[in-house]
Amino acid sequence: MNLHTCLRQAEADLIRAQVETPSQTARWLWLCATGVQTHEMLMALGNEAKPDDMSAFARLVQRRCAREPLQYITQQADFCGLTFYVDERVLIPRPETELAVQTTLAQIRRQKSAGKRGVRIVDVGTGSGAIAIAVAVALDKEGDRTTAIVGVDISAAALEVAKQNAQRHGVADRVRFGLGDYLTDYDAGRFGSIDIVVSNPPYIPEGQREWLQPEVARFEPPQALFAGADGLDAYRAIIRQATVLIATDGSLVFEVGAGQAGAVRDLLGAFVDRARVSVLADGRGIDRVVAAELGSEFIANG
């Protein structure tokens, strides 16, 4: 069978499995199965496909037809212009999370321009390390060597992936990773108070499990997704813990699910008085990040 027919058959299987962008997906899977470059594949469309390549390709097509995410099959995901290693141990980093990275960088600049040296950041629920590592890479490019970054996760398996990604992007020396239940194990006596807490925590309400796409529900780690009946349990825990660990002029940066910004803003209001809270929308106009600047006069109610 020639390569063109082979791709068309795979495309038909992917359409039957209701996979999005079936034609493009078939091509990506061929590249992944054979390791050839796009131009080599295009030049070979009329050639007979090798049996070994065809069986490797068929295995990948079968996995995608079972709705395994493409990123787990190819073991890579693009985020903030960087390619992260991913597998089923971690949530696949999403484009909308780039806003949390940009907001964190803006908060670092704000604190530094107010005279702070040595800003300390904790990325709570770091997963693949996406936020912590993207921030570290951006700071390296700016020549900032003083900001300290820690990524925390409750999953030891996720932290192995995060460490691998930190190595891959040359920031293993400046991002440290620790196992912990949100901020409960953060040792402020040893490390000092936190200047910025950033988190893209689990935020899907338990009841929405059955409405999720199969890619998410069947393959992504449940502890990365669900956070109680209203999806707000993680925010409650992190905000409560953060108020006693954060510097008086610190910042909190949360990614929120669609429709959750108001509730998270209210939660912040219940725990901290006199914080400046802003809500930022992502590229699709969805309120996606809630950020609180505490200011020196903030009062913790926690």
Ligand SMILES: C[S@@+](CC[C@H](N)C(=O)[O-])C[C@H]1O[C@@H](n2cnc3c(N)ncnc32)[C@H](O)[C@@H]1O
């Ligand atoms: C939505 S994922 C975010 C992963 C990554 N930060 C990103 O943006 O792609 C949430 C992460 O929080 C972690 N997590 C869940 N419960 C936790 C807890 N109690 N303490 C620390 N991390 C937790 C999960 O293991 C998962 O890696």
